[in-house]
Amino acid sequence: MFDWRDYQNGIVAFDAGYVRPVLAAIHMIVEAGRVAIVDTGSNDSLPNALSALERLGLDAAAVDYVFLTHIHLDHAGGAGRMMAVFPNAKLVVHPRGARHMAEPSRLVAGVTAVYGAEYVQRVYGEIVPIPAERIIEAHDGLVVSLVGRELLCLDTPGHARHHICIVDRKTKGIFTGDMFGLSYRELDVDGRQFIFPTTTPTQFDPAEMRMSIQRLLSFDPEAMYLTHYAQIDAPQQKAADLLRHLDVLVELALAEKNAGAERHQKIKATIRDYLFQQIRAHGCRLSDDVLLEVWETDLELNAQGLGVWLDA
Numbered sequence: 001m002f003d004w005r006d007y008q009n010g011i012v013a014f015d016a017g018y019v020r021p022v023l024a025a026i027h028m029i030v031e032a033g034r035v036a037i038v039d040t041g042s043n044d045s046l047p048n049a050l051s052a053l054e055r056l057g058l059d060a061a062a063v064d065y066v067f068l069t070h071i072h073l074d075h076a077g078g079a080g081r082m083m084a085v086f087p088n089a090k091l092v093v094h095p096r097g098a099r100h101m102a103e104p105s106r107l108v109a110g111v112t113a114v115y116g117a118e119y120v121q122r123v124y125g126e127i128v129p130i131p132a133e134r135i136i137e138a139h140d141g142l143v144v145s146l147v148g149r150e151l152l153c154l155d156t157p158g159h160a161r162h163h164i165c166i167v168d169r170k171t172k173g174i175f176t177g178d179m180f181g182l183s184y185r186e187l188d189v190d191g192r193q194f195i196f197p198t199t200t201p202t203q204f205d206p207a208e209m210r211m212s213i214q215r216l217l218s219f220d221p222e223a224m225y226l227t228h229y230a231q232i233d234a235p236q237q238k239a240a241d242l243l244r245h246l247d248v249l250v251e252l253a254l255a256e257k258n259a260g261a262e263r264h265q266k267i268k269a270t271i272r273d274y275l276f277q278q279i280r281a282h283g284c285r286l287s288d289d290v291l292l293e294v295w296e297t298d299l300e301l302n303a304q305g306l307g308v309w310l311d312a
Contacts, residue, residue, distance in 0.1 A: 018045065031147045034063075038067045040079045049082060070178065091136065184228065196245055275295065
């Protein structure tokens, strides 16, 4: 059975089945037998989504909305396939992302440029287009009602210019996609959670990320729900940690700005050293090899994103 977390407040998280266990979560908001899904993983996530609905005593017809926090394919790659199976669902996505979900060729080309065609085909498969008439553009301040449960969409750039976060006004929880960083459950120590920024290419902007995080805090959230991975407690303290790490990553990147051909590898190495030092300070005793298994892709992408930002 895939990872399953029922928070007893109408919010459920389960494993998307993306790349490795407990890497990407799909969230379901359930109200009076109706469902909103937040982020979709890849095409491989659909069986888990259908199993999750069945576990709740529901079926595909119960899904009214599929929200995408942004259109990076670990969050949106499975949207087209899901929408084809969920007959009543509307897709809710940032206006900058809407056209790419209706016509995904440019999106796929951009991802292929980063990862390579073989990887994209193996991990994501065919990205299925979604009819434009089934797409709702989530402008800043849009409120979507799930049987009266208000879900507020916020424009939150910094990780990507097509990123939204969704405030669940019933629980004071916020679905943050990648805006509130990464927190992998393998690093939990005695219930304490470790958090770290994601500075993925190509639209990372540290000033905008800081403002978006501070905006989320202005809603006095009781919990954050991260795609990577699931519920995070004590948002105010986690935000302080996140912003502290963000400042350090920017400093490390700036120190290597003129390092020439070796810049990327130098940035990646300094990020890795800092990350591992912080993980050890957190009390985690996993081996370096295990930590690399968990973090290798994020280290690579964080270094790439910082490099793109330096050159902007």
